[in-house]
Every structure is written in structure tokens, then in C-alpha cells.
Amino acid sequence: MKSKRLLTDFFRKTWYIYAFSLSFHLISNLINVFYPKVLGEFTDSLQLGELTRAIIIDYSVLLLLIGVGHVLFNGAAMYLVMYVGRKFEFIVRGGLFRHFTQMSERFYSKNGVGKLLSYFMNDVTAVRESISMGFNQTANATMLFIAAITMMLASGIPYYLILASVLPLLFIPFIVVYLGPIIRKRSLEVQEALGKMTETAEEQFGGIRVTKKFAVEGIMQHRFGRTVDQIRHNQLRLVRVSSFFQALIPFLGTIALIIALAFGGYLTITKHITLGNFVALTLYVRMLMNPLQQIGNVINSIQRSRASLHRLDELLSQQSDIVELDNAKAIDLSAGGIRVRDLSFSYGKSSHQVLKNIDLDIKPGTTLGIIGRTGSGKTTLMKLLLRTYDPPPGAILYGDTDVRELTLESLRSQIAYVPQDGFLFSTTIRENIAFFKRDTEMKKVESAARNAQIYNNIADLPNSFETRLGERGLTLSGGQRQRTSLARGLIKNAPVMILDDSVSAVDAVTEKDIIESIQKERKGKTTIIIAHRISAIKHADEIVVLDEGVIVQRGTHAELLLEEQGLYATLHAIQEEGSQHATGTSHS
Ligand SMILES: Nc1ncnc2c1ncn2[C@@H]1O[C@H](COP(=O)(O)OP(=O)(O)OP(=O)(O)O)[C@@H](O)[C@H]1O
Structure with a gap:
């Protein structure tokens, strides 16, 4: 109009x-x-x-x-x-x-x-x-x-x-x-x-x-x-x-x-x-x-x-600042990897540089773990991968195609993005999980809920999967909401999945179960996991450590632990100590 x-x-x-x-x-x-x-x-x-x-x-x-x-x-x-x-x-x-x-x-x-x-x-x-x-x-x-x-x-x-x-x-x-x-x-x-x-x-x-x-x-x-x-x-x-x-x-x-x-x-x-x-x-x-x-x-x-x-x-x-090219392409994201080349980004002229000279190669079918202090630019990097903000030309490539040359539909329909605070609509739980495709078979909805470790909680609700959220004040806990939103991402079975701190609100045991299901479900598919807890990403094929918009370390869990002075090893030591205190196995 x-x-x-x-x-x-x-x-x-x-x-x-x-x-x-x-x-x-x-x-x-x-x-x-x-x-x-x-x-x-x-x-x-x-x-x-x-x-x-x-x-x-x-x-x-x-x-x-x-x-x-x-x-x-x-x-x-x-x-x-x-x-x-x-x-x-x-x-x-x-x-x-x-x-x-x-x-x-x-x-x-x-x-x-x-x-x-x-x-x-x-x-x-x-x-x-x-x-x-x-x-x-x-x-x-x-x-x-x-x-x-x-x-x-x-x-x-x-x-x-x-x-x-x-x-x-x-x-x-x-x-x-x-x-x-x-x-x-x-x-x-x-x-x-x-x-x-x-x-x-x-x-x-x-x-x-x-x-x-x-x-x-x-x-x-x-x-x-x-x-x-x-x-x-x-x-x-x-x-x-x-x-x-x-x-x-x-x-x-x-x-x-x-x-x-x-x-x-x-x-x-x-x-x-x-x-x-x-x-x-x-x-x-x-x-x-x-x-x-x-x-x-x-x-x-x-x-x-x-x-x-x-x-x-x-x-x-007012026009959207994300513009699709007239000759934008639709490509199969599972065919090629994701490459990030010398990516620097700031939100506006007056804002500081949130990401600086980021280089990444995510091979198809592998898992990348991203860890870093709060505000280090992890979510921003994901927003650029999804092109909710425009990256500079040539900075993000899917296969050999610049993200800016893809149709938005082809890009976003092939990526399952699960944010930290997944928003749930005031409708049934089934419709929230099958949000991407409302007529998805019930079997798939249940299986996604199982993989996200939310199935039992839903089964206990008055109308199970048909329970309407928000009705008569029915709300889910933070962790339940997060897992429902995770199920919504998993059901999409997309070539690329991004979990943006999506298991932060669950306990360590549930987190372990979720990560195991994800490993199984996402076998052979590209997955990016952002987390604050090392336990959620230690299985990844590659882990990068972001600090103030810069990749300061990269490698596998074992390699990064060897860099004793590095941020990763420090985080690991702190988190290990925390969990030992929690389980009462500390020797100090
Ligand atoms: N829409 C925005 N406009 C301006 N600045 C923003 C915007 N979104 C984020 N920022 C800034 O960009 C920086 C990086 O934010 P980002 O959300 O990417 O960090 P993060 O590593 O994901 O943090 P967290 O672990 O807390 O989720 C922060 O300094 C933040 O204030």
C-alpha cells in the first residue's frame, strides 16, 4: 500500500x-x-x-x-x-x-x-x-x-x-x-x-x-x-x-x-x-x-x-532496510557450509563496533559452539546470519552465495532459530510447537517435545498439547517456555539450526539430556550452539570464544583446555568449581 x-x-x-x-x-x-x-x-x-x-x-x-x-x-x-x-x-x-x-x-x-x-x-x-x-x-x-x-x-x-x-x-x-x-x-x-x-x-x-x-x-x-x-x-x-x-x-x-x-x-x-x-x-x-x-x-x-x-x-x-534483490536466489543451505569473512559490524553510526574482523568456516553437517561474556556479540552474529540486520557485502556466504543475494524466504525457512526467551503465542501448545507448519502430524509434535525434554510437563497439563496458553492465567515456567520454544525449533528439522542460549534456564541434568537429543537429532546437519555453560557446547566440532566482538580463541574442547591462560580454560575452571560446590565434591 x-x-x-x-x-x-x-x-x-x-x-x-x-x-x-x-x-x-x-x-x-x-x-x-x-x-x-x-x-x-x-x-x-x-x-x-x-x-x-x-x-x-x-x-x-x-x-x-x-x-x-x-x-x-x-x-x-x-x-x-x-x-x-x-x-x-x-x-x-x-x-x-x-x-x-x-x-x-x-x-x-x-x-x-x-x-x-x-x-x-x-x-x-x-x-x-x-x-x-x-x-x-x-x-x-x-x-x-x-x-x-x-x-x-x-x-x-x-x-x-x-x-x-x-x-x-x-x-x-x-x-x-x-x-x-x-x-x-x-x-x-x-x-x-x-x-x-x-x-x-x-x-x-x-x-x-x-x-x-x-x-x-x-x-x-x-x-x-x-x-x-x-x-x-x-x-x-x-x-x-x-x-x-x-x-x-x-x-x-x-x-x-x-x-x-x-x-x-x-x-x-x-x-x-x-x-x-x-x-x-x-x-x-x-x-x-x-x-x-x-x-x-x-x-x-x-x-x-x-x-x-x-x-x-x-x-x-518507510521501506524496510532489509531489501531483497530483484534477482535474489533460493539455494539449498544443506549443500554448502557457512563462511564469515572479515565481518565487522555496528548497529548505527553512533554505536560502537559490536563485531570486529570475524572469520569463521562452518562446514556442512558440523556443530559450532560459541561462548563468550555477556554483550560480546554472539546474538548479533546470529542476527547477521539470519539477515535480520544487513551484514557488509561479501561478509557472510552460504556456500558461495552472499547472504544478501538470497531470498529471505529461502534463507529463513531453512534456518531454525531458537532464541533465549522464546516468545509463545496465546494459543494451544501444539500450535506453538507446530508454529512453522500448523498441520504437522501430532506424532512429530510429540517427538519434538520429547527431544526438548518438555513432553512430560505438557502431558501433565489439563488438556495436554491442546492446552491454551494464557487462558485462565495458565502460564509456563521460564524453563518450560524455553523448552517449548526449543521444540518449535527442532520440529522444523531445518538444514541449519541456531540455539541462542536456548538451554540457559534448565537444570544441568535436563540440559545434558537435551544436548544428547540434539546431537542425535541433528546428526549430519549444521548446528550452531551459543551458550554460557561449557557443558552445552563441549561436544561441538569447533568452539569459538568471543570477547568484546573479537574471536579470541578457537578449537575443540580438548584443544582449548590446553590453552591454560585462555578465557575458555578460565571459564571452565570457574564452572567446574561451581558444580563441585553444588554437588559437594569440592576438596577445598
Ligand atoms: N538493536 C541494537 N541496537 C544497538 N546496540 C545493540 C542492539 N542489540 C545489541 N546491541 C549491543 O551490541 C552488543 C552485543 O550484544 P549481543 O546481544 O550481540 O551480545 P551477546 O553476546 O549475545 O550477549 P548475551 O550473552 O548477554 O546475550 C551489546 O553491547 C549490546 O548493547
């Missing part, structure tokens, strides 16, 4: 509904403007003493018909436009969602979830309101205005009296031109403050368990209060100018009515116009006041929605 085409595309598809609605508005107003004329004629008959019982009944029936006709056509016109307005909401929300799913990780780290939700809710609704309510009221008011003037002229009301009476209304465009941009700017500030509030609320609800455990509810309330205060401040700024604007327009209507009463009254007593004409004129001017008030609302709402449309436009014109 291209930004600037958001509205034009929509109107191109729905113009005929708007055309129908417009015709109904026209008919409804043509009917409506007869009402003051009929009352004017009634007054003249009354004054001339021509009224009979039959004439009174005729007038009453006529007024009833005018009322019913007006309501029916006006109702149909409004319904049609409201209906397409909802359709607009549906189409744009779908388009936004598609756009979001194409954006890269960098986009999500810049835009919080709350901000994106605010686009979804507030901005789309603001635009919808102005193209449905705005259209209805503008169409209504404009037609009523034209029809009323025509009827006044046709009724024999002198043109100079009409001109004098509607003169104050001609100031409206000038007021709009002056106040419109101010309203729009303040509206944008309100929308941005609302976006910020949704973002803060989303984060605070997400982190409510941490907040409670640290007993810092007061601080959080204060922080949230500040965000809400900002909205109030911005909304008051908007309300000040928009109320002034909304009040000014009916005020002009009142002036018009005063002129009609004074000037029209004078012309009636000097016998220039009939009493019926005077009654009709005042009714017409009164009739115009409501639409004028509505026009004020519409202009306000259009200004607000222009601010929202601008935000939506900006968002939709």
Missing part, C-alpha cells in the same frame, strides 16, 4: 457508493427546503383568512411527507457512507499490518509496540471519521445551502435581503484558512502524545510483574501520570482553539439571523415582502445554522484527520 495513494485508491474503488449517497443527500435536501416555503405559504393563507379545515389537513399531510421523505433519504445517504467508512478502516488496518510484517527488526527497535498500536487505533479512526461523518455533513450542508438560497429566490424573497442575511456566513472560509493549520498542528501533538501513552501503558502492563516485585508501583504511577499530563496539556491546547473555532461559526449564524429578523422585519412592515416570505426567510436562515455548525465540526475533524493521515503516510512510505 503506497502512502499517497491511501485515499485516492480507496475513493477509486468506492466512488459509486459516494455518488449514490450524494444523490440521496441531494434528494433529501431538495425535499427538506420545501418545509419553510410551505410554512410561509401557510402563514400567508392564514393572514388572508383563506384557511379551511381541508387546507389545514393538506398542509399537515404535506409537512408529514416532507419530514418522512427527508428522513428516509438522509438516513440512506448516511448509512452508505458510514458503511464504506468501516470498510476503509478494515482495508487500512489490513494494509498496515502487512506493512508492519515486512519491516525489519531495526524498525521495531525504533518504534515501540504502543506507538504502532496507536497508528492502528487512533489514526485510522480519525481518518475514517472524517471521510464518513465529514463527507455526510459537508454534502448535507453544501446542498442545503445551495437549495435554500435557490428556494428563497424562487419564493420571491429579494436578493439583497438574502445577501445581507447570509453575508456573515461568507467569513467562514477566512476563519478556516487562519485557524485550520493551528488546529492541525495541535492535533498532531495530541496524536503523538496519545501514541506515547499507549507505548508507556503497553510497556508498564508488560512489566507489571517486575514492578510489583520491586514494589515500585508509586514510581510507575508517577511516570505514567506524567505521560497522561502531557496528553491533557496538548488536548487543552487543541480544545482551546477548536472550541473557539466551533463557537465562532454558530455565532456568525446568529448574526445572520439577527439581520434577517431586523432587515426582514422592517421590509415586512413596509410591505416590501409578505409575512409568509418573512417567516420563510427566518426559517431558512435558522435551517442553515445547524449545517454551519456541522461544517465547523467537519473542518475541525478534517484538520485532525489530516494530521493522522500525515502520520500514516509517513509510516507507510
Whole structure:
């Protein structure tokens, strides 16, 4: 969905509904403007003493018909436009969602979830309101205005009296031109403050368990209060100018009515116009006041929605920074190895170098273990292998093909990535495990769960694999979540598997069982295991030690232990000592 085409595309598809609605508005107003004329004629008959019982009944029936006709056509016109307005909401929300799913990780780290939700809710609704309510009221008011003037002229009301009476209304465009941009700017500030509030609320609800455990509810309330205060401040700024604007327009209507009463009254007593004409004129001017008030609302709402449309436009014109080449290739990842050549990377111009001159050769079917202190760049290296961030050209090759030349689908569908904090969806456990392919046979789901050592835990749940997560507060423990996410990776049976610290939350015995299953399952397939515990990677064909973005050691477990001064041997000694303490076999 291209930004600037958001509205034009929509109107191109729905113009005929708007055309129908417009015709109904026209008919409804043509009917409506007869009402003051009929009352004017009634007054003249009354004054001339021509009224009979039959004439009174005729007038009453006529007024009833005018009322019913007006309501029916006006109702149909409004319904049609409201209906397409909802359709607009549906189409744009779908388009936004598609756009979001194409954006890269960098986009999500810049835009919080709350901000994106605010686009979804507030901005789309603001635009919808102005193209449905705005259209209805503008169409209504404009037609009523034209029809009323025509009827006044046709009724024999002198043109100079009409001109004098509607003169104050001609100031409206000038007021709009002056106040419109101010309203729009303040509206944008309100929308941005609302976006910020949704973002803060989303984060605070997400982190409510941490907040409670640290007993810092007061601080959080204060922080949230500040965000809400900002909205109030911005909304008051908007309300000040928009109320002034909304009040000014009916005020002009009142002036018009005063002129009609004074000037029209004078012309009636000097016998220039009939009493019926005077009654009709005042009714017409009164009739115009409501639409004028509505026009004020519409202009306000259009200004607000222009601010929202601008935000939506900006968002939709953003392109993902991960771009697939036109001639991108799909290759079989199991055929070749993975090569990393002199890879250096930083997240942005202002950020430090997270990886420096990394060289790696992962032969097909082998296991690579990666260990290193926290923040040493292990996950970053994996993100580059998955191309969730773009590596420099020529730095990462699958077989002989640069990762940047592969289709994203071929790359990511052949890699099973299991992150440390695997996110689980609020659906059944079976669907979470078979996420990659929902119709996977149950046998495979169970086998993946067994290999991830989570089968028994799932079997104990009320509905076993069909248990829905999140329902009635059902949540899994950190370790159970991690193993469910591991099963989700294992079931993919992909040529390349990356376990990014995926067994960190399980006890040593379970870890040992999981690693044994993985060794068996992944035999002959490329596997990369990132871990903080040596026990999880010591079986690997090669182990690299990362420190501050640099590979400081590489070799097999046995080779690395021989480098006694190395980081690996030091980590090994510390972890061994820890486990001896834990099992009570320390000699010290
Ligand atoms: N999206 C990001 N934008 C900017 N800097 C980032 C981003 N993600 C990570 N970093 C920085 O990159 C460095 C390496 O982070 P990375 O997550 O790769 O480390 P790690 O070795 O996986 O750590 P851990 O063992 O704690 O998971 C850290 O200094 C981190 O602050």
C-alpha cells in the first residue's frame, strides 16, 4: 500500500457508493427546503383568512411527507457512507499490518509496540471519521445551502435581503484558512502524545510483574501520570482553539439571523415582502445554522484527520532496510557450509563496533559452539546470519552465495532459530510447537517435545498439547517456555539450526539430556550452539570464544583446555568449581 495513494485508491474503488449517497443527500435536501416555503405559504393563507379545515389537513399531510421523505433519504445517504467508512478502516488496518510484517527488526527497535498500536487505533479512526461523518455533513450542508438560497429566490424573497442575511456566513472560509493549520498542528501533538501513552501503558502492563516485585508501583504511577499530563496539556491546547473555532461559526449564524429578523422585519412592515416570505426567510436562515455548525465540526475533524493521515503516510512510505534483490536466489543451505569473512559490524553510526574482523568456516553437517561474556556479540552474529540486520557485502556466504543475494524466504525457512526467551503465542501448545507448519502430524509434535525434554510437563497439563496458553492465567515456567520454544525449533528439522542460549534456564541434568537429543537429532546437519555453560557446547566440532566482538580463541574442547591462560580454560575452571560446590565434591 503506497502512502499517497491511501485515499485516492480507496475513493477509486468506492466512488459509486459516494455518488449514490450524494444523490440521496441531494434528494433529501431538495425535499427538506420545501418545509419553510410551505410554512410561509401557510402563514400567508392564514393572514388572508383563506384557511379551511381541508387546507389545514393538506398542509399537515404535506409537512408529514416532507419530514418522512427527508428522513428516509438522509438516513440512506448516511448509512452508505458510514458503511464504506468501516470498510476503509478494515482495508487500512489490513494494509498496515502487512506493512508492519515486512519491516525489519531495526524498525521495531525504533518504534515501540504502543506507538504502532496507536497508528492502528487512533489514526485510522480519525481518518475514517472524517471521510464518513465529514463527507455526510459537508454534502448535507453544501446542498442545503445551495437549495435554500435557490428556494428563497424562487419564493420571491429579494436578493439583497438574502445577501445581507447570509453575508456573515461568507467569513467562514477566512476563519478556516487562519485557524485550520493551528488546529492541525495541535492535533498532531495530541496524536503523538496519545501514541506515547499507549507505548508507556503497553510497556508498564508488560512489566507489571517486575514492578510489583520491586514494589515500585508509586514510581510507575508517577511516570505514567506524567505521560497522561502531557496528553491533557496538548488536548487543552487543541480544545482551546477548536472550541473557539466551533463557537465562532454558530455565532456568525446568529448574526445572520439577527439581520434577517431586523432587515426582514422592517421590509415586512413596509410591505416590501409578505409575512409568509418573512417567516420563510427566518426559517431558512435558522435551517442553515445547524449545517454551519456541522461544517465547523467537519473542518475541525478534517484538520485532525489530516494530521493522522500525515502520520500514516509517513509510516507507510518507510521501506524496510532489509531489501531483497530483484534477482535474489533460493539455494539449498544443506549443500554448502557457512563462511564469515572479515565481518565487522555496528548497529548505527553512533554505536560502537559490536563485531570486529570475524572469520569463521562452518562446514556442512558440523556443530559450532560459541561462548563468550555477556554483550560480546554472539546474538548479533546470529542476527547477521539470519539477515535480520544487513551484514557488509561479501561478509557472510552460504556456500558461495552472499547472504544478501538470497531470498529471505529461502534463507529463513531453512534456518531454525531458537532464541533465549522464546516468545509463545496465546494459543494451544501444539500450535506453538507446530508454529512453522500448523498441520504437522501430532506424532512429530510429540517427538519434538520429547527431544526438548518438555513432553512430560505438557502431558501433565489439563488438556495436554491442546492446552491454551494464557487462558485462565495458565502460564509456563521460564524453563518450560524455553523448552517449548526449543521444540518449535527442532520440529522444523531445518538444514541449519541456531540455539541462542536456548538451554540457559534448565537444570544441568535436563540440559545434558537435551544436548544428547540434539546431537542425535541433528546428526549430519549444521548446528550452531551459543551458550554460557561449557557443558552445552563441549561436544561441538569447533568452539569459538568471543570477547568484546573479537574471536579470541578457537578449537575443540580438548584443544582449548590446553590453552591454560585462555578465557575458555578460565571459564571452565570457574564452572567446574561451581558444580563441585553444588554437588559437594569440592576438596577445598
Ligand atoms: N538493536 C541494537 N541496537 C544497538 N546496540 C545493540 C542492539 N542489540 C545489541 N546491541 C549491543 O551490541 C552488543 C552485543 O550484544 P549481543 O546481544 O550481540 O551480545 P551477546 O553476546 O549475545 O550477549 P548475551 O550473552 O548477554 O546475550 C551489546 O553491547 C549490546 O548493547
